[in-house]
Amino acid sequence: MPEGDLQNPVVGPRVVADNQYPQLRAERTAALVVGHAHGEMYEEVSRGNVWTISTAAAGIAIATSVGIPATAANNPIVGIYNPPGSVNMHVTRTILVATTGTAVTGGFAWYLSANPTGITSSGVQARNNKTFVKGGHYGIAFDGSTPVTGQTVAPTLFRQFGGGFPGALAAGTNSTLEETEEDIVLGPNNYLGLYAVLGATGLNVVGSLTWAEVPTGG
């Protein structure tokens, strides 16, 4: 590179034509001013490292061992288990929609199992966010259709997800809950699932979970 470029940022904006070699831009508290080439998730997705799991459109009827945490085999609404290894699983988007029924006290919550022993489930295949083809991921994903088997301790409540005021949900009410905070990274040998906190009669939900797989280098 010619002189006066990367090594000597200068405070304030300028107008620079394509193919020029500008001094980089700093701001008035000495931070480097940067611009995004694309949206935040483009690089991760275009490299084929992001997958999504979704429940069937008919939804998950919340009942004992389905959508409610338990020690014995139980189905999360959506969930993911990261087997021991060297991959982090970065949860980037989760959505839940109640379609019929009654809102329960406590709503919905993330439940986790840290270093669980004995999980034997193979889960179901998720779809890649670029190719839309099933499979190719390291995580063991759950879409409500199959249980997490072999765990010896019930998952514990990690964080509230959201919910409705307890009682019958009126027809036509927007019942969408979503989390896009990107602040959960599931390390090796950890389990995370989305559940209703309490059982409910006639409560039916659908949902999706999207995650990126990132090598830990360890």
Add this chain to the structure above:
Amino acid sequence: MDIQNPIVGPRSISDGSEPQLRAGRTAELIVQPAHGELYEETARGNIWTISTAAAGINATTVVAAGVSAARCIVGLYNPTSDTNLFVTRTVIVQVSGSAVTGGYVWGSVASPTAITSTGQLGVNNRTMTSGGHRAYAFNGSTIVTGITTTVLFRYIGGFIAGTIAAGQNATLEEVEDDLVVGPGCFLGVFVAVAGTNTTATGSLSWAEIPA
């Protein structure tokens, strides 16, 4: 005294000065976006938007995910081998009628081989003129002919099944930036199951990026 030697903490510096850059207390380089996240992409003319007509699309069987010859509310087919389509924003508004179980979803086809529709023209997000994109964009006005059966990829949102009352908020939106329609793939917005007397409007914005 430059990028090679950042110093921890803020200072107050005038335009035209050449400061030592700023580091944080855990040794990271402190940065500040010059503009909004999608400014560069948009200002370069690489983002387009497709929208349904204001009257909306009737959610009959032709807009349910999982059927062939589907009419999506909005959608994209990538016929190229050298371009990625990066979905930046989707908005769905149900304007009248009944909510259906399952709500609204992304439906995908991994490698459709027989799509013959060329779709409709999107509007560029900078020049506000129609066309100039490589994607085949769909706004519900025509069927995506030749498409094979779509699969339910991800939920966007929904309502308790039944009639939506007058005045209720019926807006669903997704701004997650985590969907790329790779070469040869199709992605569209559908209702999860067929609805009766359900009308939806929608818009979808996307960037085109060399693969």
